[in-house]
Amino acid sequence: MGGSIMGKIDAILIAGPTASGKSRLAMELAERHHGVVINADSLQVYDGLEILTARPSAEDVGQVPHHLYGHVDPRADYSAGAYLRDVAALLPGLRRAGTLPIFCGGTGLYFKALTGLLDVMPEIPMAIRAKWRDRLIAEGAEALSAELQRRDPEMAARLGPRDGQRIARALEIVEATGRSLLQLQAGKGPALINPSRAHKIVLAPERAALRERIATRFDLMLAAGALEEVRRFAVHFPDAGPTAIKAIGLAELVAVLGGEMSLDAARERAITRTRQYAKRQETWFRHQFDDDWLRVTSVVDLSQALRLL
Incomplete structure (x- = not known):
């Protein structure tokens, strides 16, 4: 069977x-x-x-x-x-x-x-991930939002200034890949x-x-x-x-x-x-x-x- x-x-x-x-x-x-x-x-x-x-x-x-x-x-x-x-x-x-x-x-x-x-995201080095998580705790979501505005203004416009976890995620993607999270979300992953x-x-x-x-x-x-x-x-x-x-x-x-x-x-x-x-x-x-x-x-x-x- x-x-x-x-x-x-x-x-x-x-x-x-x-x-x-x-x-x-x-x-x-x-x-x-x-x-x-x-x-x-x-x-x-x-x-x-x-x-x-x-x-x-x-x-x-x-x-x-x-x-x-x-x-x-x-x-x-x-x-x-x-x-x-x-x-x-x-x-x-x-x-x-x-x-x-x-x-x-x-x-x-x-x-x-x-x-x-x-969409499957790339692996982020632990050092980069820890850096942005630590900065989120130390500086707060709004400070990281301003940083994201400088590095990836289109993504920053889509996230609220208090959405700390997503802002940190967007920043670590930019730093690790040199690309916007929006670009990575445009495609599809392998089946x-x-x-x-x-x-x-x-x-x-x-x-x-x-x-x-x-x-x-x-x-x-x-x-x-x-x-x-x-x-x-x-x-x-x-x-x-x-x-x-x-x-x-x-x-x-x-x-x-x-x-x-x-x-x-x-x-x-x-x-x-x-x-x-x-x-x-x-x-x-x-x-x-x-x-x-x-x-x-x-x-x-x-x-x-x-x-x-």
Whole structure:
């Protein structure tokens, strides 16, 4: 059966909001079609937060091969460009082995990058990045905005004078490449996956059901040792980068460990934030993915999707 589907498609892409059931579907399809699961979630790439980011368990990994989970140091920046390089290194071996790549995750930009619909930025030397981040902290956004006005006035005109992170990003691009961020955004990146040769699925469960699943999952995380995981993470990675620390529940459980919040309050806040995040993800997928993506909203839809494969 694996050979027959590999003759029809080159990959399966499974997107959807957090707690929508992507991982279970990916594993079922991998078992059915001689496939492997490849991460497409920007937080699950980081080491140290297996429970809190809902990474596949050791049992899951033993059952089906998984790639690009937990392989990045939390202190490092990890971009869509870095993700593409990791995928590009992985795909040739899978294709030689006749193994179907099944991409699974909630980071829409990764899917756009895979299919050539996202501009891929150049790697910025750490010294240049640190320089502008330090200046942002020391001088403030408006001072950097004036600097960007001198170096790249067109880009400066598009950014508000208080949008510090984007201003710093634009300045580091100019310094590293000698080109405006606008020029780099004018093209398209390379496609590692041909969209016409991929089966594309977006999971979009009914809102009330998803809200309940999010609450249940966070309780399971706590039962599995999320608080102790956060304690270890804080010890080993006190200087974790700005992306890794966005993991929902991390700040809340750190506050619990510091005596600044009760566990019940942290639980409620983390669940609320996760529900808000899931809503933003679902909105993004609805607006950014075209009709070529099969939108699965119910068990019936899922059964129909599986019959197509």
